Amino acid sequence: MTSDQGLILEFALNKSDFDAAGEASSKIKRMLQQIGVKSDIIRRIAISAYEAEMNVIIHAQRGTIRAAIFPDRTEIVIEDEGPGIADISLAMKEGYSTAPDHIREMGFGAGMGLPNISRCSDEFDIQSTVNVGTRLKVLIRH
Amino acid sequence: MGEYFHSVRLIEDRCQGCVNCTRHCPTEAIRIRGGKALITESRCIDCGECIRHCPAHAKAAVTDGLSDLQRFEYNVALPAPALYGQFSPDVSIPVILCALQRLGFDQVVEVARGAMLVSRVIADYLKQPGVKRPAISSACPAVVKLIQVKFPELLEHLIPFSPPVEVAARLARTEAVKNAGVSPDKVGVWFITPCPAKMTAIRRPLGTDKSHITGAIGMSAIYGDMLKAVSECGAQTGEFPKTASWEGVGWAVSGGETTAVQASNTLVVHGIHHVDDVLEQIVMGRLKNIEYIELLSCDGGCIGGPLTVENHFVAEHRMRQRLRAMQKEEAGIALPDREDITPQLGLAERRVIEPRPVMRLDEDISKAMDKAEVMVRTLKNLPGLDCGSCGSPNCKALAEDIAQGIASETDCVFKLRARVRDLAQEMFDLAEKLPPPLDKK
Secondary structure (H helix, E strand, C coil), rough: CCCCEEEEEEEEECCCCCHHHHHHHHHHHHHHHHCCHHHHHHHHHHHHHHHHHHHHHHHHCCEEEEECCCCCEEEEEEEECCCCCHHHHHHCCCCCCCCCHHHHHHHCCCCCCCHHHHCCEEEEEEEEEECEECCCCEEEEC | CCCCCCCEEEEEHCCCCCCCHHCCCCCCCCCEEECCCEEHHHHCCCCCHHHEEEEEEECEEECCCCCCCHHHHHEEEECHHEEEEEEEECCCCHHHHHHHHCCCCCCCCHHHHHHHHHHHHHHHHHHHHCCCCCECCCCHHHHHHHHHHHCCCHHHHEEECHHHHHHHHHHHHHHHHHHCCCCCCHEEEEEECCCCHHHHHHCCCCCCCCCCHHHHHHHHHHHHHHHHHHHHHHCCCCCCCCCCCHHHHHHCCCCCHHHHHHCCCCCEECCCHHHHHHHHHHHHHCCCCCCCEECCCCCCCCCHHHCCCCCCHHHHHHHHHHHHHHHCCCCCCCCCCCHHHHHCCCHHHECCCCCCCCCCCCCHHHHEEEHHHHHHHHHHCCCCCCCCCCCCCCHHHHHHHHCCCCCCCHHHHHHHHHHHEEEEHHHHHHHCCCCCHHHHH
8 A cells, every 4th residue: 555655754944943953853763663664764764864954944044854665765855945956975975064163062063963874874865956955865775 | 564552552541531641642643433442452661650540530540459469379479679668678688578478479570689689790891892882781672672662773782681571470379399399380470569560571572582470469469458458567676687798789770780780981861752762862873872771661760660659759768778778788799790691581582572663654665755744744633732631642643643543633623613604604695695686686
């Protein structure tokens, strides 16, 4: 009965909406648990989703996070309208961050987001246009 | 998984079928069916939130009573340090121990003694390289069970030692055999407990095959008798020397354990819902910089246990006063040496704590996905008010129950009203329609 697109969970994200920060990834995590995906896999998916969700809240204007869960894998697509990333290879370096000071003071923006996501995922694809937005797609096999 | 035991029970004739307990349960284990609260046994972690929140006092914990002492030749009481917080600091620990013994025990062994030993091994353990950060305290059984059920990925963060009460029970049994010359199976070792989770941990031990504790007696059940005995014990102290330092006794209040294990970068969280939130943060990798996390199911720590008598703020105040005085008296007393205590810890008896994936919708992943699909679709159509009138804790839980086939959409009073309205509208519309021979218009 599960459709070909998998089980879809989609959430809207907004700039500086720290009240709701982490909610989307938390809901995705709970669903994976109910489905019965192995806990170490869930942890990788949850961390990827969380870091990506925070990236949108910190850097972009608005965006969406969409998880498609299949029996053998989970795909997460995060799309945003925002400043985009000028140099992706630089952004992939651990510790590199463009987050402003007030964000860092909150304990975010340590420059570990994208490297962390890439480490947690089996497939990782990022496309970005400066002043337009970013599209990140990750796949994690169960 | 074997048969599962838990200690929290429903007193059926008291239950009014209100929905208070369903909404406070951290694992959504309760549903109202047939006007009564029904606990899904496998999901219950014995945190006692439902006992605390039931306005009709219809939830209780199965514990043992003093009459059970008759089954043994020799009985030892193991008072949790939280017991001391039930009395004013003017009542000394020796007097409390004396009063406890008067209830029919042959010997009293402070759990705080066990806490001192455990503090020492945890302190050493935290210094080892390769310990998963943050290390999570395993002293609170409700927290350990919450991790088994909802955060299995964190099981390897748990401190791999028995909790103080188990260590104290080992000590008590060994000492009873040595001092009184009774055979081990004739010794009853009774934990004077502040909580139902400890009761469960005796019947179904966590991280070991068999508990050294015989049973648990709730503090509130013997409090009245103890008050009487306290006045009888008066100022007599000689016979009951204090055996534990303030570090051990301090485990009764939140933060006491952290102080005793001498960890630096630590976090103390109490209250099961706060614990739930923080465990989620750990899973997201946000608290890796922290060395040690003390997590306690009850507000204020063990002194806030559902089987205690005193208000937990009052008990905490008393406990801190007592601890300050002890600290002054005992200045310079150190935790025991590692070499002396290793044999008492029962390290060889430790077993890996397994996950208990009771939250999943089905054992078969593709069936679980089908159910998840139904759940997501159903949830979109529910009002999202989380009123609980359907007997499930919230709309999401109702959607889950519908997906599981144990509830239907019309259990929702709002959906039912909408259906009735639509039906009435349709009847009204049909009533307007007359057969052509009768329609004069």
